[in-house]
Amino acid sequence: MPDARVIPIGGGDRPSRRAADAVAAGASRAGGERARRRRSPLIDDSAGSVAPPTVQSTGDEPTGDAVEAASSASAASSASSAAAPTGATAKRSPSRRRPRSGRGAAASEPAGRQPDSTTPASGEPTTRPVGAEATPAAAAAAELPEWERKIAALLAFARRRLTGDVQVDEFGFDPELTDKVLLALVRPLYERYFRVEARGLENVPAEGGALLVANHSGTIPLDSIMTQIALLDHHPGHRHLRMLGADLVFSTPIVSELARKTGTTLACNADAERLLNRGELVGVWPEGFKGIGKPFAERYKLQRFGRGGFVSAALRAGVPIVPCSIVGAEEIYPIIGNMKTLARLLGLPYVPVTPTFPWLGPLGAIPLPSKWIIEFGEPIQTDGYGLGAADDPMLVFNLTDQVRETIQHTLYRLLMARRSIFF
Amino acid sequence: MGRVVMVTGVSRYLGGRFTQLLQADPDISRVIGVDVVPPKADLGDAEFVRADIRNPVIGKVIAQAEVDTVVHMAVLSTPLDAGGRATMKEINVIGTMQLLAACQKAPSVRKLVVKSSTAVYGSSPRDPAMFTEDLEPNALARSGYAKDSVEVEGYVRGFARRRPDVAVTTLRFANFVGPKVRTPLTQYFSLPVVPTVLGFDPRMQFVHERDGLEVLWRATLGDHGGTFNIAGDGVMLLSQAIRRAGRPSVPLPQPAAPWIGGVLKRLGVADFSPEQMRFLAYGRVVDTSRMRDVLGFEPRYSTREAFDDFVARQGLHGPLSADTVEAVERTVLDVVGRSPGAREVTRA
Numbered sequence: 001m002p003d004a005r006v007i008p009i010g011g012g013d014r015p016s017r018r019a020a021d022a023v024a025a026g027a028s029r030a031g032g033e034r035a036r037r038r039r040s041p042l043i044d045d046s047a048g049s050v051a052p053p054t055v056q057s058t059g060d061e062p063t064g065d066a067v068e069a070a071s072s073a074s075a076a077s078s079a080s081s082a083a084a085p086t087g088a089t090a091k092r093s094p095s096r097r098r099p100r101s102g103r104g105a106a107a108s109e110p111a112g113r114q115p116d117s118t119t120p121a122s123g124e125p126t127t128r129p130v131g132a133e134a135t136p137a138a139a140a141a142a143e144l145p146e147w148e149r150k151i152a153a154l155l156a157f158a159r160r161r162l163t164g165d166v167q168v169d170e171f172g173f174d175p176e177l178t179d180k181v182l183l184a185l186v187r188p189l190y191e192r193y194f195r196v197e198a199r200g201l202e203n204v205p206a207e208g209g210a211l212l213v214a215n216h217s218g219t220i221p222l223d224s225i226m227t228q229i230a231l232l233d234h235h236p237g238h239r240h241l242r243m244l245g246a247d248l249v250f251s252t253p254i255v256s257e258l259a260r261k262t263g264t265t266l267a268c269n270a271d272a273e274r275l276l277n278r279g280e281l282v283g284v285w286p287e288g289f290k291g292i293g294k295p296f297a298e299r300y301k302l303q304r305f306g307r308g309g310f311v312s313a314a315l316r317a318g319v320p321i322v323p324c325s326i327v328g329a330e331e332i333y334p335i336i337g338n339m340k341t342l343a344r345l346l347g348l349p350y351v352p353v354t355p356t357f358p359w360l361g362p363l364g365a366i367p368l369p370s371k372w373i374i375e376f377g378e379p380i381q382t383d384g385y386g387l388g389a390a391d392d393p394m395l396v397f398n399l400t401d402q403v404r405e406t407i408q409h410t411l412y413r414l415l416m417a418r419r420s421i422f423f
Numbered sequence: 424m425g426r427v428v429m430v431t432g433v434s435r436y437l438g439g440r441f442t443q444l445l446q447a448d449p450d451i452s453r454v455i456g457v458d459v460v461p462p463k464a465d466l467g468d469a470e471f472v473r474a475d476i477r478n479p480v481i482g483k484v485i486a487q488a489e490v491d492t493v494v495h496m497a498v499l500s501t502p503l504d505a506g507g508r509a510t511m512k513e514i515n516v517i518g519t520m521q522l523l524a525a526c527q528k529a530p531s532v533r534k535l536v537v538k539s540s541t542a543v544y545g546s547s548p549r550d551p552a553m554f555t556e557d558l559e560p561n562a563l564a565r566s567g568y569a570k571d572s573v574e575v576e577g578y579v580r581g582f583a584r585r586r587p588d589v590a591v592t593t594l595r596f597a598n599f600v601g602p603k604v605r606t607p608l609t610q611y612f613s614l615p616v617v618p619t620v621l622g623f624d625p626r627m628q629f630v631h632e633r634d635g636l637e638v639l640w641r642a643t644l645g646d647h648g649g650t651f652n653i654a655g656d657g658v659m660l661l662s663q664a665i666r667r668a669g670r671p672s673v674p675l676p677q678p679a680a681p682w683i684g685g686v687l688k689r690l691g692v693a694d695f696s697p698e699q700m701r702f703l704a705y706g707r708v709v710d711t712s713r714m715r716d717v718l719g720f721e722p723r724y725s726t727r728e729a730f731d732d733f734v735a736r737q738g739l740h741g742p743l744s745a746d747t748v749e750a751v752e753r754t755v756l757d758v759v760g761r762s763p764g765a766r767e768v769t770r771a
Contacts (some may be wrong), residue, residue, distance in 0.1 A: 161742055163743070164662070164665070164666030165667075170708055254621075256622065257622055266548075267550065268551050274553065
């Protein structure tokens with residue numbers, strides 16, 4: 001193109017500016033005050049005047065109310081009805097360990113106590129949401145008003161899932177899904193199978209940021225899930241543990257999705273500090289794959305604690321470090337060998353050989369029912385070291401060692417006191 | 424004598440809207456729009472220069488009109504707009520170089536605003552949960568829009584070093600959504616069945632087009648130099664966004680994803696570049712505190728409100744839209760309410 005052609009479009013001369021077009025006129029209609037226009041320069045076209053809250057509320061709230069009304073109506077009818085259903089309600093309520101308002105009726109019963117009846121019910125909405133809507137017709141014969149209330153809650157849950165009406169934080173954490181579905185599925189493991197005993201829960205602060213540091217073991221990171229349940233169900237503050245995971249977790253399909261939704265984020269200083277500064281309880285397993293994939297012969301021997309990055313994160317945020325010792329996880333899948341070539345082929349840190357895997361095929365995935373103890377130790381304060389402490393490598397190394405030694409000694413003490421692996 | 428603002432890329436939707444917006448400001452005496460194709464929208468009083476920014480002629484226009492503010496919005500995000508990846512790269516990278524060369528020679532230029540993208544951070548499983556402006560990307564983009572954006576920002580930084588008297592503002596926008604704007608991602612959400620990557624549910628952020636225009640306007644008139652992430656509050660998961668658009672989704676295994684993307688691209692249905700695929704697997708979230716604290720901008724639409732507005736105003740409706748699901752829910756509740764057990768209870 002040799003030269004530029006200047007083509008004035010619309011009114012070329014100044015006076016005709018007013019008639020230029022409706023959009024510009026709409027903007028000058030805003031009052032003509034410059035200051036005002038400066039604050040909201042956007043042109044108010046007729047369709048553009050829809051305020052965002054209105055858009056949202058038209059979709060969601062009325063039905064939410066309808067469901068509430070329906071459920072409360074059925075609740076009222078159940079209260080005034082025959083004695084049999086009320087008796088059933090009364091029998092169930094004492095078994096509720098966590099009478100929190102956030103829980104819906106569908107999943108409020110501890111799955112661990114009645115695994116047979118409640119686990120399928122609470123598992124259904126996400127695995128087969130459409131199926132969940134079909135069940136009430138079949139269940140109409142059950143004739144329990146309690147049922148109706150549950151159905152209403154379950155339907156509301158299914159609707160929220162189906163229409164994407166859920167709230168996740170910047171890290172992708174979905175508290176409702178974690179609590180009602182994903183953890184509900186593994187609660188029987190916690191309560192019945194491993195019979196986890198959580199000790200020293202009072203050492204975990206009820207609010208504010210804290211960094212929980214624990215030993216890692218068990219081939220599959222069940223220990224982190226059990227710690228999460230211990231703190232959510234049994235800690236008086238019902239705290240969600242936000243875990244830090246290796247990058248392999250986030251490049252693996254399905255695992256990555258579940259990890260983000262259950263509150264795990266990448267183990268890096270930026271994320272750890274961001275969570276701690278928000279006052280979250282953060283869990284870290286600094287041994288990583290060296291800990292979880294170590295042979296059975298080296299059980300309960302702590303591996304190197306990374307490079308101490310977790311200590312500098314805690315120092316920067318000025319939060320206490322809570323050492324946590326987990327006994328029992330080492331015995332669930334004893335590693336007697338490692339298929340190194342296969343691991344390299346698959347890009348995994350290890351492929352374990354256990355007494356049951358791979359010999360028994362899928363049966364090898366069943367863990368041994370060891371008895372677990374999770375002990376939370378006394379918090380180590382980090383706020384007294386002053387500014388720049390996180391950049392002092394000697395201090396970071398010393399603190400790392402202190403945390404590691406504390407966990408190692410607690411492990412020895414717990415092992416001495418343990419009667420047997422399974423009881 | 425008011426300010427003279429030059430806007431590149433005016434023939435596309437956001438550029439055209441932005442040009443209209445600038446004319447409403449009494450401080451600005453002239454608005455010059457530049458693009459290779461004539462604008463479809465009415466630019467009002469703005470003068471339109473049909474010029475290729477890859478051509479040195481742009482320098483003449485800047486000198487003649489004594490342009491003091493340049494708003495560079497001509498970085499294309501998809502080869503479909505340009506007619507091929509080679510042309511797209513040419514427009515994006517060579518065009519920016521030419522424009523900056525012209526600006527460097529023009530003593531009248533006092534302010535440069537560049538519309539960039541959060542795509543410069545890339546998407547990878549090793550990404551921190553949120554990117555701040557000074558974090559480096561983990562995996563450098565190897566091709567496409569993301570690579571172009573990285574290179575454009577590189578040249579802009581070079582320009583800022585050579586002309587320290589010019590206030591340079593780089594705005595890294597998250598994905599645009601809104602009533603009118605069309606991007607590869609809005610096309611993606613308009614597919615009848617939305618393909619996703621199996622086992623991944625990435626986090627995303629959106630900017631409403633009105634917020635985007637407002638922040639551009641603010642950056643043009645203010646004198647905050649620097650780089651800013653621009654996104655609505657909060658995040659959405661991809662699955663959540665698809666559900667809110669009422670669409671069913673079909674998860675595809677990751678190895679098959681590039682192949683499916685290629686087929687869709689060939690069919691002209693949607694444009695899936697390799698970065699787009701990575702974005703759909705790993706997502707990306709940016710920290711917007713600098714936008715709030717330094718630029719003093721509060722978006723009116725959160726990520727979710729922006730997306731809901733996009734769905735409502737573009738009339739997206741699918742088998743899983745909220746009203747359908749609610750209707751089913753009500754029906755089921757009615758059936759349950761009319762069940763023999765419930766009737767007995769109400770009689771009692």
